Amino acid sequence: MKIHLLExxxxxxxxxxxxxxxxxxIVKVGASTIRATSSHSFTVGDRVVxxxxxxxxxxxxxxxxxxxxxxxxxxxx
Numbered sequence: 001m002k003i004h005l006l007e008x009x010x011x012x013x014x015x016x017x018x019x020x021x022x023x024x025x026i027v028k029v030g031a032s033t034i035r036a037t038s039s040h041s042f043t044v045g046d047r048v049v050x051x052x053x054x055x056x057x058x059x060x061x062x063x064x065x066x067x068x069x070x071x072x073x074x075x076x077x
Contacts, residue, residue, distance in 0.1 A: 011052040014063055017042045025059050 015029035024035040025042060027050055036050050038059035047063040 012060070013050045015048060015050055017044055017046045017048055017059075019044060027057075027059065 013029045013034075015027040015034065017025055018028045018033070019026040021035075024037055025048075027034045027036050027048060029050060034050060034057050036057035036059045040059065040061065042048060042059065042062070049060045049063050050057050051060050052058070
């Protein structure tokens with residue numbers, strides 16, 4: 001599954017996987033909750049990077065590093 005992100009630098013957000021329902025990951029980003037799809041598998045509690053592709057959100061990969069220096073470990077694009 002190849003998904004190209006639109007304006008990736010502005011649309012990337014960091015969150016924590018809180019669950020999985022109806023084929024979508026539930027990701028807590030700040031005060032809001034986002035439902036996102038992904039071709040990778042994640043577990044509850046994983047810190048992830050979420051991007052926007054068109055009208056839906058996509059979990060790009062796990063996030064590693066401090067909040068000031070995020071690094072994407074795995075990528076879909």
